[in-house]
Amino acid sequence: MMDDRPIPNVLTIAGSDPSGGAGIQADLKAFSALGAYGTSVITALTAQNTCGVRGVHPVPVEFIRLQLDTLLDDVMIDAVKIGMVASREVAETIRDALQSRRPRWIVLDPVMVAKSGDILVDDAGIAAVREVLVPLADLITPNLPEAAVLLATPTATSRDEMLAMAPGLAGLGAESVLLKGGHLDDEDCPDLLVESGRATWLAGTRIATSNLHGTGCSLSSAIAAHLAQGDTLPQAIAAAKQWLEAALIESRRLDVGQGHGPVHHFHRWW
Ligand SMILES: Nc1ncnc2c1ncn2[C@@H]1O[C@H](COP(=O)(O)OP(=O)(O)OP(=O)(O)O)[C@@H](O)[C@H]1O
Numbered sequence: 001m002m003d004d005r006p007i008p009n010v011l012t013i014a015g016s017d018p019s020g021g022a023g024i025q026a027d028l029k030a031f032s033a034l035g036a037y038g039t040s041v042i043t044a045l046t047a048q049n050t051c052g053v054r055g056v057h058p059v060p061v062e063f064i065r066l067q068l069d070t071l072l073d074d075v076m077i078d079a080v081k082i083g084m085v086a087s088r089e090v091a092e093t094i095r096d097a098l099q100s101r102r103p104r105w106i107v108l109d110p111v112m113v114a115k116s117g118d119i120l121v122d123d124a125g126i127a128a129v130r131e132v133l134v135p136l137a138d139l140i141t142p143n144l145p146e147a148a149v150l151l152a153t154p155t156a157t158s159r160d161e162m163l164a165m166a167p168g169l170a171g172l173g174a175e176s177v178l179l180k181g182g183h184l185d186d187e188d189c190p191d192l193l194v195e196s197g198r199a200t201w202l203a204g205t206r207i208a209t210s211n212l213h214g215t216g217c218s219l220s221s222a223i224a225a226h227l228a229q230g231d232t233l234p235q236a237i238a239a240a241k242q243w244l245e246a247a248l249i250e251s252r253r254l255d256v257g258q259g260h261g262p263v264h265h266f267h268r269w270w
């Protein structure tokens, strides 16, 4: 059957994860699994596996700028997902590049800590992301510890405490916020969408798996891929959550590492 629908271009600006479950690698897999053409600008190399992070090697800021300018001078980007940003200089470089050639959609995952508990971005980097990049974003996707750091409040431990964070999160300056409830000690996995000051619960069934490496990266990239194809924000989030739930379930077929393994991004294909 002929299919003439145009395929959108999506960009990830993030760090590399050699184990393939998080960072740039997860983002490109999510874009490809969900019908978007993936491009990437790498902000840092990490030496990590499913058990932990052994090293971080930041890409010099001038070379991040060169990657961004070289790509954006040539390729029209429909949606961008921003992940690991570790310094103010990098945050400002990304802001400047995106302001002159702004994609329709900017999704920001405020990455701070890997699933292993290792720190990827220090306090100064986090402050820079909050001040420089969050106000540019159509959507930010903090998990509970990330939301607590962004607001300088204790980490929410219940749905009521998640709801209580909504006004503060809305005040950070992004258009919308998806507060992810994966870290809640709850039999479900509820996420809270805060859009135009309105908070909506998005239900999620908690899947019993330790394959949780890169769930946040994969979700934000899946949302960007759907937005680039014309979905509204609530449609894109619903579709991305449905895809991630199946990717978590089908991760049982993967045998990757001894720690927190990856999700199965391509479960719809193989
Ligand atoms: N065990 C689980 N079962 C089903 N959904 C889950 C589970 N854990 C997390 N999720 C969902 O996955 C998405 C990502 O949430 P999570 O809080 O794990 O992100 P994260 O901590 O940023 O991930 P990472 O840092 O590993 O990239 C959310 O929609 C969350 O509700």
Ligand SMILES: Cc1ncc(CO)c(N)n1
Pocket: 014, 015, 016, 017, 022, 023, 024, 046, 083, 084, 111, 113, 114, 115, 120, 213, 214, 215, 216, 217
């Ligand atoms: C490079 C990279 N980005 C983000 C995360 C968060 O999951 C990770 N573990 N590694």
